[in-house]
Amino acid sequence: MIDILPPDAVQQLQQTLDPERFTHSVGVMETAFRLADNWKMFPVDRVQLAWASLFHDCAKNLSKDERHRWLNNGPLPYGEELVPYSKIVHAPLSAKILQEVYGIHNRDVLMAVAYHPTGHPDLAPIGWMVYIADYLEPGRSYFSKREEYLHTACAEPLEGLKLVTRLRMEAVRHKNKTQHPLAVKFQQYLESLESLQVQQT
Ligand SMILES: [Fe+2]
Numbered sequence: 001m002i003d004i005l006p007p008d009a010v011q012q013l014q015q016t017l018d019p020e021r022f023t024h025s026v027g028v029m030e031t032a033f034r035l036a037d038n039w040k041m042f043p044v045d046r047v048q049l050a051w052a053s054l055f056h057d058c059a060k061n062l063s064k065d066e067r068h069r070w071l072n073n074g075p076l077p078y079g080e081e082l083v084p085y086s087k088i089v090h091a092p093l094s095a096k097i098l099q100e101v102y103g104i105h106n107r108d109v110l111m112a113v114a115y116h117p118t119g120h121p122d123l124a125p126i127g128w129m130v131y132i133a134d135y136l137e138p139g140r141s142y143f144s145k146r147e148e149y150l151h152t153a154c155a156e157p158l159e160g161l162k163l164v165t166r167l168r169m170e171a172v173r174h175k176n177k178t179q180h181p182l183a184v185k186f187q188q189y190l191e192s193l194e195s196l197q198v199q200q201t
């Protein structure tokens with residue numbers, strides 16, 4: 001599955017991530033593909049899905065200096081509102097690196113990466129898949145119901161998104177951190193829906 005992407009790009013990613021983070025990224029890719037296999041109603045380009053899922057954390061292991069260098073290196077494609085939050089700043093930075101270093105300009109891919117920690121009402125199906133897969137990939141086996149949750153997400157995309165949003169928010173609460181306003185907005189958006197619709201852009 002990973003061979004859908006240029007080998008030199010995968011190798012470069014592997015060199016910039018620690019082994020655990022790379023394994024997590026491969027797990028996210030496999031899980032995102034599993035969702036795509038099941039969500040026949042939301043067909044996606046597999047190459048774009050591979051870029052978004054495998055590279056969603058590509059800025060995660062940057063040093064503080066490198067982070068600042070990237071932040072001072074022109075505007076971010078998406079996710080400026082996540083920058084003040086140290087835990088999730090890697091997401092918009094990963095989108096920036098995907099654009100600048102790997103030459104990916106697809107809106108759905110860059111948004112999926114930039115907003116993978118919070119979600120966003122304007123995400124496309126690729127974004128929904130990465131958002132769910134990031135939380136339910138095989139490495140997250142500490143969730144006793146991981147496989148059951150993933151099964152639900154495969155069968156009912158909207159339920160899957162709501163479920164992962166709840167899990168993510170519980171985790172934030174557990175750490176006594178405040179929810180990012182965008183995460184709250186995404187949850188409210190999901191709760192307001194009867195069914196998932198692809199936004200026309
Ligand atoms: Fe992340």
Ligand SMILES: [Fe+2]
Pocket residue numbers: 024028056057134
């Ligand atoms: Fe991740």
